[in-house]
Amino acid sequence: MFAGIVYGVMAGALWGVIFLVPRVLSMFSATELMVGRYVAYGLVSLLFLLPVARKLLPRLGRRDWLTLLWLSIAGNLVYYLMLAIAVQRVGVAATSLVIGMLPVLVTLAGSADHNAVPLRKLILPLGAIVLGVLCNGADVLTARLPVGYAQGTGARLLGLLAAVAALVSWSAYAIGNARYLIRRSDLSSHDWSLLMGVTTGALALLTGLAVLGPTSTPEEVARPWGGFVLAMFAIAIGASMIGTGLWNAATRRLPLTLGGQMIIFETVFALLYAFMYEARLPRPLELAAILLLLGGVAGSSWVHAVRHAPEHPG
Structure with a gap:
């Protein structure tokens, strides 16, 4: 369990970067950021997958590919598109705090699993997380946001709704991915991450070809494309590839109700x-909001630690 928590924290440290990229590269659209990130992720994953593809691919069936397809769409493409839209409208802090609601959804989904902590013992921690998210929403709608963010109430609400959509999308991914990895314990976390990367990269490339057309306006030419490409490959290797591998390793070692709590470190x-x-x-x-979220996760982790602590004679 300790190793699983460490892997979860490390994944959160890498994943936290992806929230900052849409803010730093605000001159690029959410769709461009999504396509760029996952095309880069797909290329990097393909390079690492090629040496083992001959042994790995024959072990995959139709169900595996369908699972990779929907997980790639929900947990990568839709999630990051909505996240980027939210960040560019209401900011990094507000978006990350909405997505911090994820432990509540994952815990509720895993409450019926074998050996899960009963929900009645998690009411206070989960209540603190919910209250923290409500504080965040109140802050977004009442605070004076910096120039560059949405200023009207309606535009801010759209940003919050995009963050909620990202939350729902990532929740579906986290639950589905954790349960499928348990079912396919013969596949390593690293191999599954590479397969996810290649699948996502192919889907992102198709999306880019369908949605993003060639442009040659002076404004387009003047944008920092070199920095864009470097940032895309940096998060492809750090957040998407290494971070996903660490997360997969964490989910193998933790019950779903505790694994969901680890996402708070993102x-x-x-x-x-x-x-x-x-x-x-x-x-x-x-x-x-920050104190309530951290307090809720710390309380939940303590409940899990007591539940799974070994019994000593006497």
């Missing part, structure tokens, strides 16, 4: 990076 690191980038301290409601 939120923690995203907040840290956001406040450093914007050179500011959290606003009062943001601070309340």
Whole structure:
């Protein structure tokens, strides 16, 4: 269990970076960021997959490919598109705090699993997480956001709705991926991550060809394409490839109700990076949301630790 928690924290540190990229590269659209990230992820994954493809691919059946397909769409393409839209409208902190609601959904989904902690013992921690997300929503709708973010109430609500869509999409991925890895224990976390990368990359390339056409306006030419390509490959290797591999290793070692809690570290690191980038301290409601979220996860982890602690004679 300790190793699983460490892997989950490391994955969160890498995944937190993906929240910052749409803010730094705000001159690129959410669709461009999504396509760029996952085409790069697919290329990197393909390079690592080729040496083992002859042995690995014959072990995959139709069900495996269908699972890879829907997990790639839900957990990668739709998730990051919605995340990028939310970040560019309401900011990194607000978006990451909405997605911090993920442990609640994953815990509820895993509450019926074998050896899961009863929900009645998690009411206080999960309640703290929900209250933290409500504080975040109140902050987004009332605070004076920096220039570049949505200023109207309606536009901010659309940003929050995009964050909620990302939350739902990632929840479906987290639950489905964890359960499928348990079913296919013969596939290593690394191999599954590479297969996911290639599948996602192919889908992202098709999306880009269908949606993004060639442009040659001066504004297009002037955009920092070199920095864009470097950033896409950096998050493809760090967040998508290494981060996903670490997450898969974590989900193999933790019950679903605790594994879901580990995703909160993505939120923690995203907040840290956001406040450093914007050179500011959290606003009062943001601070309340952060403390409630962290307190909820810490309480949930303590409940799990007590539940799974070995019994000593005497």
